[in-house]
Amino acid sequence: MTATEEQTALTYLRPATATDAELSARFQPVFDRVAEGNVQREKDRVLPHEQVGWLKEAGFGRVRIPAGAGGFGASLEQTFALLADLGEADANVAHIWRNHLAFVEDRLNSRSSAGNDRWIQRFLDGEFVGGGWTEANNGTFANLKTNVRRDGDRWLVSGAKFYATGSLYADWLDVLGKGEGDSVLTALVRRNDPGVELVDDWTGFGQRTTASGSATYRDVPAEEGDVFPAGERFVYQGHFYQTAMLSVLAGITRAALRDGIAALKARGRNYPQGLNPEPTEDAQLLQVIGQVSVHAFAARAALRTSSSTLDLIAAAHAAGDEDARKQRVLEAEVATTQAQLTIIEAALQATTTVFDALGASGVSETRLLDRHWRNARTLASHNPRVYKARILGDWLVNETDPVPNLAALGRGGQGN
Structure with missing residues (x-):
């Protein structure tokens, strides 16, 4: 094994292997189904749970995972081209996937470990990640009100977020908060855990069915391996x-x-x-x-x-x-x-x-x-x-x- 191959093996990133034709053949029929009823969903503000489910079943959430690990081996260029195709079908459904795809990319950039192996498997199993970073009326890391604190061998997350795009469709929520001292952490908590409250109160005149509303966390547990320093997230x-x-x-x-x-x-x-x-x-x-x-x-x-x-x-x-x-x-x-x-x-x-x-x-x-x-x-x-x-x-x-x-x-x- 060369030095480059050895270094590559330390992360989950691998050269892309998918072709545009293969990816289109798999996902375009699903995008076409998503496009059906788009106008009526927009008019009645019907949340596209079913449509997001179709994409999960088709494996859209693992499109960037290398083929050898169970994904489709798409490049980032191909992934974003697919997301644009989905955006043409339904802009709301496409935007819902933003946080999930970003967290997958983050784990692919991370070093191989038992904890990250579990995350890769979760993605392969179709588990979906929503976002929880932004706090209303607060624009800085220094003023974060959400906290992530130690509680024995686990963590507890408390705080409130806004613009929590995709959260109502998620199995996991990616939450940014203050740790000890000046540290900033991101914690992954389960969507259905006690203490999680999600409200579809997004008032924007566009992107109405993305569920970009508010989220409240009250002593929500996060396990070891599901909490990461924010400064270690992938550089791009x-x-x-x-x-x-x-x-x-x-x-x-x-x-x-x-x-x-x-x-x-x-x-x-x-x-x-x-x-x-x-x-x-x-x-x-x-x-x-x-x-x-x-x-x-x-x-x-x-x-x-x-x-x-x-x-x-x-x-x-x-x-x-x-x-x-x-x-x-x-x-x-x-x-x-x-x-x-x-x-x-x-x-x-x-x-x-x-x-x-x-x-x-x-x-x-x-x-x-x-x-x-x-x-x-x-x-x-x-x-x-x-x-x-x-x-x-x-x-x-x-x-x-x-x-x-x-x-x-x-x-x-x-x-x-």
Whole structure:
């Protein structure tokens, strides 16, 4: 065994083996089923428990686990492409998977151990992880109110969280809290343990069925092996979370194109100012659809390009090459930021201008085309794109490090 092979064996990361065709053949039929009833679920705020269940059964939660360990051996680029396909089917269902896929990635990056072996097996068994990091009215690690404290040979978790995306669908909840002194810990607790209370009180006008509401923990037990120092989480965690949202946004952009084409074809008449009495023959309306397709293309290309940089970080980490890993993190920061600006702009433009190709019927609640803009606007508001172009320019002109030091900024990844 070479030194590189020996180092790789210390983690669960392995080179990707899946093909795009294999992954599509397995998951696209499930995505198509998820797409059915999307409009009615959105209209009635029906939580997609059944649809999430189909994805669990299909093994979507283990797509990144190496094939030799029982998963599908997908790369990160392939994983996020699949998430975009799911986002096209239902943006809510896709966003629900963000925290689970991130925790799987975290365990794949970790060193082999009996405790981590148990986590890999849990993923293979279809167990699902929801999130519990953000606290309302609190933006810093230093001010975390949630605590994770020792209680004999286990831990107890107490506190309150908001934006707990996916929690109502989960078997496990990934909770951030203060340990002893200044330490920050993440604890995995069971969703159905006494002391866990989850409420679907998310008030956002988009992403309504993601169950991104509030969570309360009152002396909830966490076992040894299920509590980790937050500082030891995988180094590209922030990039992963951001890219997951960009995947959903890319999917929304394609959904706006799909539904815009269908709505234009369904138009019965054109305005008197039109270039042709048949809407589908009007050059200006066709131009609108053509431009929306450009937005969808840009979003897809940006996602593929930026997500591939995360595969390079994973490879450097698996090889134990710290210098390469640091360089790859910098490159991924730039690429992810550029993708964020590209994809958000594409999604917001596509979901707005598509209506220019439609008549008054385009705003009908039976079509619910406004859901695409509402969902895109909600996802785009998670992270502050307003600062991103400045940071990029400062890097390009002055070589100012674009990688944020969240601990120094006092944000701790909790930006609301």
